[in-house]
Amino acid sequence: MTGAELTGLAVLLPLAGFLLNGLLGAKLRSEALSGIAGSGAVAGSFCVACTCFVQLLGLPPGARTIDVPFFPWIAAGGLHADVAFQVDQLSVVMMLIVTGVGFLIHVYSIGYMHGDPGFARFFAYLNLFIVAMLILILADNFLLMFLGWEGVGLCSYLLIGFWYDRKFEKGTTADAAKKAFVVNRIGDFGFLVGMFLIFVTFGSLRFQTVFSQAAALQVGAPVATLITLALFLGATGKSAQIPLFVWLPDAMAGPTPVSALIHAATMVTAGVYMVARCSVLYALAPASMAVVAVVGAATALMAATIGLVQNDIKKVLAYSTISQLGYMFLALGVGAFSAGIFHVMTHAFFKALLFLGSGAVIHAMHDEQDIRRMGGLRSALPVTFWTFLAGTLAIAGIPPLAGFFSKDEILWNAFARGSWVLWLAGVAGAGLTALYMFRLVALVFTGEPRWEKGTHPHEAPPAMTVPLLVLALLSAIGGFAGLPESLGGSNAFERWLEPVFAPAAEKMALVGFPGAFTEYLLMAVSVAVALAGTFLAYAWYTKRTDVPGALVKKFSGIYRVLLNKYYVDEVYDGTVVRPAVKIADTLLWKGVDVAVIDGIVNGLARAAQGAGDALRRVQTGVARNYILVFLTGAFLLVGWLLVR
Amino acid sequence: MDVPLSYYLCLSAILFAVGAAGVLTRRNVIVVFMCIELMLNAVNLTLVAFSAYLGSIAGQVLVLFVMAVAAAEAAVGLAIVISVYRNRQSVDIDDINILKW
Numbered sequence: 001m002t003g004a005e006l007t008g009l010a011v012l013l014p015l016a017g018f019l020l021n022g023l024l025g026a027k028l029r030s031e032a033l034s035g036i037a038g039s040g041a042v043a044g045s046f047c048v049a050c051t052c053f054v055q056l057l058g059l060p061p062g063a064r065t066i067d068v069p070f071f072p073w074i075a076a077g078g079l080h081a082d083v084a085f086q087v088d089q090l091s092v093v094m095m096l097i098v099t100g101v102g103f104l105i106h107v108y109s110i111g112y113m114h115g116d117p118g119f120a121r122f123f124a125y126l127n128l129f130i131v132a133m134l135i136l137i138l139a140d141n142f143l144l145m146f147l148g149w150e151g152v153g154l155c156s157y158l159l160i161g162f163w164y165d166r167k168f169e170k171g172t173t174a175d176a177a178k179k180a181f182v183v184n185r186i187g188d189f190g191f192l193v194g195m196f197l198i199f200v201t202f203g204s205l206r207f208q209t210v211f212s213q214a215a216a217l218q219v220g221a222p223v224a225t226l227i228t229l230a231l232f233l234g235a236t237g238k239s240a241q242i243p244l245f246v247w248l249p250d251a252m253a254g255p256t257p258v259s260a261l262i263h264a265a266t267m268v269t270a271g272v273y274m275v276a277r278c279s280v281l282y283a284l285a286p287a288s289m290a291v292v293a294v295v296g297a298a299t300a301l302m303a304a305t306i307g308l309v310q311n312d313i314k315k316v317l318a319y320s321t322i323s324q325l326g327y328m329f330l331a332l333g334v335g336a337f338s339a340g341i342f343h344v345m346t347h348a349f350f351k352a353l354l355f356l357g358s359g360a361v362i363h364a365m366h367d368e369q370d371i372r373r374m375g376g377l378r379s380a381l382p383v384t385f386w387t388f389l390a391g392t393l394a395i396a397g398i399p400p401l402a403g404f405f406s407k408d409e410i411l412w413n414a415f416a417r418g419s420w421v422l423w424l425a426g427v428a429g430a431g432l433t434a435l436y437m438f439r440l441v442a443l444v445f446t447g448e449p450r451w452e453k454g455t456h457p458h459e460a461p462p463a464m465t466v467p468l469l470v471l472a473l474l475s476a477i478g479g480f481a482g483l484p485e486s487l488g489g490s491n492a493f494e495r496w497l498e499p500v501f502a503p504a505a506e507k508m509a510l511v512g513f514p515g516a517f518t519e520y521l522l523m524a525v526s527v528a529v530a531l532a533g534t535f536l537a538y539a540w541y542t543k544r545t546d547v548p549g550a551l552v553k554k555f556s557g558i559y560r561v562l563l564n565k566y567y568v569d570e571v572y573d574g575t576v577v578r579p580a581v582k583i584a585d586t587l588l589w590k591g592v593d594v595a596v597i598d599g600i601v602n603g604l605a606r607a608a609q610g611a612g613d614a615l616r617r618v619q620t621g622v623a624r625n626y627i628l629v630f631l632t633g634a635f636l637l638v639g640w641l642l643v644r
Numbered sequence: 645m646d647v648p649l650s651y652y653l654c655l656s657a658i659l660f661a662v663g664a665a666g667v668l669t670r671r672n673v674i675v676v677f678m679c680i681e682l683m684l685n686a687v688n689l690t691l692v693a694f695s696a697y698l699g700s701i702a703g704q705v706l707v708l709f710v711m712a713v714a715a716a717e718a719a720v721g722l723a724i725v726i727s728v729y730r731n732r733q734s735v736d737i738d739d740i741n742i743l744k745w
Binding site for chain 1: 664667668676737738740741742743744
């Protein structure tokens with residue numbers, strides 16, 4: 001058996017874990033068994049991913065696409081959708097990220113969820129998520145991908161509302177879960193429309209068929225623009241971009257490992273993966289590419305500004321995630337697909353690390369999430385502090401940590417292939433990233449303790465600290481996989497993905513890249529901006545702690561706008577949610593349902609009742625009446641027969 | 645000496661009319677019953693007459709069936725009459741109108 005043939009096993013193992021924990025977990029009541037089964041299944045999937053990687057390494061770069069058919073799924077008319085996997089460079093990278101980071105987060109969860117009554121249920125959901133995510137990544141056609149797409153959405157819903165009896169902000173966690181689900185439905189509508197258009201245009205949903213046919217289209221073909229825009233709507237839903245990003249901050253209602261796995265490292269990058277997978281289609285639609293790039297840059301900048309003023313440790317990270325996803329779309333939009341996927345990988349490392357670190361802090365503070373009531377945790381949580389710092393340095397783009405390489409790659413491509421406006425937005429976002437992340441570090445780990453007396457923060461158990469250490473290591477050195485040529489590397493990551501994006505590259509206009517000097521200059525600028533952000537945060541939040549307060553007072557209007565997240569939720573509530581509820585309430589419920597549908601049904605029943613009421617008078621109960629009627633009828637019949 | 649078919653049919657029609665008139669006008673259930681029997685037998689007579697006239701045995705067979713059904717009907721009908729009488733102390737057909745809405 002080769003690696004690719006084992007991919008079925010990679011999906012079946014977590015599925016078995018899901019069934020075991022889901023069906024028997026409540027009976028077994030054994031945290032050790034649930035945890036080991038759940039983590040072990042994902043570890044098995046990771047091993048399969050590694051064998052796939054090794055197998056692909058042994059093949060020539062042009063032939064690194066392996067089809068793994070399992071069975072026909074749907075065959076109706078011209079529609080054929082098979083359950084089949086496509087193992088290539090891109091899916092193997094995603095597989096390694098999902099199963100590798102997923103495994104670490106599973107192990108972490110054993111420590112984090114210790115003592116929770118829903119322990120087995122939690123691991124069942126996590127395993128189901130891995131199943132759905134692997135299907136999404138490995139699918140060889142749009143329909144199977146959509147199955148995984150919906151599957152991860154379902155798991156996201158289940159896990160956001162995992163503590164379904166807890167309060168969250170103005171409602172309950174169930175409200176947050178519902179919001180995520182409904183917002184994702186809007187995106188899924190776009191995905192579906194895109195899929196329909198693809199089927200109508202190409203007569204197939206299989207990636208290889210569609211993309212090879214698409215290569216024959218003209219650049220700028222209207223149908224390609226339509227398809228890609230519809231698919232991008234799907235991506236904005238799943239990957240939390242403008243205008244559908246509002247669900248991700250609320251998704252923080254779920255347990256922290258969920259935020260790390262689903263709402264930072266893996267699921268939210270599904271949109272990026274999907275766009276990268278359809279790179280050929282996007283290359284045919286420069287207008288869509290521009291939309292993707294602009295939306296990405298705008299989201300990166302907007303979310304970063306919101307992240308500056310949030311006071312919930314997980315909210316800051318949530319907006320940071322949205323912002324980083326924006327960078328990924330910026331890369332995709334300017335045609336640097338491999339740079340986007342590179343950032344998916346490094347982001348998975350450092351953002352999972354940061355979320356797990358915040359989980360360790362929340363764990364230590366007994367479910368306290370407000371950073372205004374933290375501070376000085378460095379001495380109590382040394383491992384968490386140092387790993388969190390590594391993650392922060394990585395996300396801020398300080399060389400030589402992972403985030404620097406991937407972000408620099410994106411900014412360089414934004415400048416060279418896009419425009420200086422996109423680059424400027426990206427650089428500004430990078431500075432803000434450094435600022436809000438170091439603000440977080442300063443407020444949580446340094447300074448005077450601001451927590452209540454009687455709280456005794458304690459370092460997390462090894463099940464939690466070991467994944468932190470592994471992820472910190474990956475965040476530190478992960479970037480060297482994509483060391484650019486200008487810094488003496490060979491950009492192995494881009495070389496690896498090159499064959500996947502080659503058809504798209506052919507379609508895109510060749511751009512003359514500016515010289516090496518420009519690249520070094522831009523690199524220096526982005527590092528300088530990141531360092532400036534770091535220094536500002538250090539100065540404002542550890543030395544001159546009066547400055548932020550003064551700034552808030554001076555720019556109170558802007559501060560309020562940022563604190564309320566640009567009032568996007570309120571605007572959506574006013575323009576979409578409440579009118580929709582109103583329409584549903586007055587028109588659809590009381591109008592259509594009660595008046596028309598119920599009216600028809602009740603009317604028919606009432607007509608039948610009335611008719612029966614009238615006709616029952618005929619049945620008098622007097623036998624002779626019946627006989628008279630009967631005889632009259634008989635005579636009439638005979639008479640008619642006679643005179644006929 | 646052959647009696648013509650029309651004689652039988654006329655007699656049968658008269659018997660049937662008497663029976664029908666009795667069913668419609670009499671109020672005693674027993675008499676109504678007897679009138680029904682009269683109508684049945686009027687039909688029987690028609691059947692036998694046609695059977696002889698046409699030289700076919702089918703009419704006589706049907707008569708036997710009618711007589712069997714009439715016997716069963718009389719048994720059930722009289723049982724109902726006795727049951728009703730025990731409950732209502734009456735066999736007047738106009739009093740027995742409980743079988744309605």
